[in-house]
Amino acid sequence: MFVACDLAIASTIHVGGKYPIRKIQEAISMAKPNDSILVEKGVYKEGNLLIDKKVYMIGIGKPILDGQKKYEVVSIKADSVVFDGFTVEHSGIATLDDPGGIKVYNGRGVIVQNNTLEDNFFGIYIQYGKNCIVRNNHVRAYGVEEQQIGNGIHCWKSDSMQIIGNTISGHRDGIYFEFVTNSVIWRNISTKNIRYGLHFMFSNNDSYITNVLKNNGAGVAVMFSKKVSMLNNFFEDNWGDAAYGILLKEISDGYIIGNHFSRNTAALYLEGASRLVVQKNTFEGNGWAMKVQASCMDNTFEDNNFIHNTFDASTNGSLVLNTFNHNYWDKYEGYDLNKDGIGDIPFHPLSLFSVLVEKNPPTMLLFRSFMVTLLDKSERMLPSLTPDNFKDPQPRMHPLKL
């Protein structure tokens, strides 16, 4: 009965050149909860636009909201606001209050979708959000230095967020999660960001699925989080002196399944990671496929393909508390007498040189020298310096079809 009443009194307000109301802020102050505000095509320079009641903001033909490099462009301070189809550009830059193109304060069920964000300090910034949806937005900035630019989609102290189908480039971190729980990041494309494509801190029970994370300054970092699932993502071309496909630090109980790691300096870096399941991933053409530090334990690496990597693995100690099984290694030179597809002798993925380099980085001076190749070959046959339990007892003879 109440719902029906609500709907009955909801009205539509038009904003634009040919309507009596020319300012969006004016329309918002006139509106009652549940009203729709349709904004016609045009350029609106209204400073900060404050949405403080539950309204449906619909842009027709992508109207432009310009922050003139001074203001936070859109501030949403109400629940269940829908913000759809705008172009938001040129927000102010300030490191104290972090102005965003679109910033959501304490919102529940806010939906931000189909917007284009250009050249903002932060793109979409959500703090204390719950059940919010950020969908199909194009977020682009032209940052040069880390300090001069914020993150593309930034969520802080939020819960049950859905970040779906966004394209982000040129920000500091493409997508940034801090204290965000029970959320999903699905089908986003995050490229050419200055630091990380995706960055998790203290965020538990999240999943990111089928995202493309390409060409970011330092790849992807997931730190201090529990129960994060990383499924079917593409980590590509994160190439540079300190770039990683994924950098995992203090992570536990996560799943890394079905991802593709191609052409990264170090595809998977694990430090203090425990109880992870790394399964059915493809590691191709990376400098290091895995850097598993000795501080990691109880991780399982199963059914992965390792193809054309300069080093398949490296570690910094002699302690190995992880298991490797049924992976395909293109460097495996064993045989399979009973033809069951599983090699009869174990494979040692650690090359002597990768261990030496980990102990003493300047040794890289001898990278690709003849002597190193010779040492590696002899070490493979008779492991003496590398930990002998860092091995795959049942390597596959043929790559898995992934």
Added chain:
Amino acid sequence: MFKITKIVLLDILKSKFVLFYTLLLFVMSWSVFNLEDNYAKGILSLLNLILLTIPLVSIMFSTSYLYNSSEFVELLLGQPLKRSRIWISFYAGLSLALTLAFLVGTGIPVLIYAFSTVGIMMIVIGVLITIVFISLAMLCSILTRDKAKGIGLSIVLWLFFALLFDGIVLFLLFQLSDYPIEKMMIGVSALNPIDLSRILILLHLDQSALMGYSGAIFKDFFGTTSGMIVSLSALCAWAIAPFLISLKRFNKKDL
């Protein structure tokens, strides 16, 4: 002078060995570029092959050629010719012949498949390495009269530069690992023409990102124009110095 160079050059080119060497290089380069899917990888694989075979062939072939033509040298010494001219002509003839073999064998595939700065640098370095090891061969052959000893010495030199030197570097790196030795290692690497060439090429490929912090220091030096000039001149010094010593000895030697 040019006449002797020409005689030496034609004599070498006529021998089946150089033809075989050219063919070997050609097949190697061709197959490497066909096997690898991008040219940077091809260059990388080729680099290892080149830094192994070229020094070996250059030093061995030149040493044995010089011993084999000792009678011809003696004959020439009977003519009214300056001693240094004869020796320089041999150096020039050998260098020209083997450089030609390298340019045809590896230069052409590199230019076809990897026409880039790195490709061109690879060719320049290949030529320099060839000449460096010919110059070392001239020194070997003048140090001793005995052919077996001379060839033995040349093999030892090759082994030293291709393998043992890296072992010593590795040993040093671990002994001195508590000190900031990256900059010193740049100097040490200049003591081995093979290492110098390898690092020069590697730092111009993407692969240098794998070299991390120390790579960044090497890149700071080798990646700059001045670093390039310094290291290329170090290679040139390697090509000239052993030859000059051998020339001095040749001038005084009682043959």
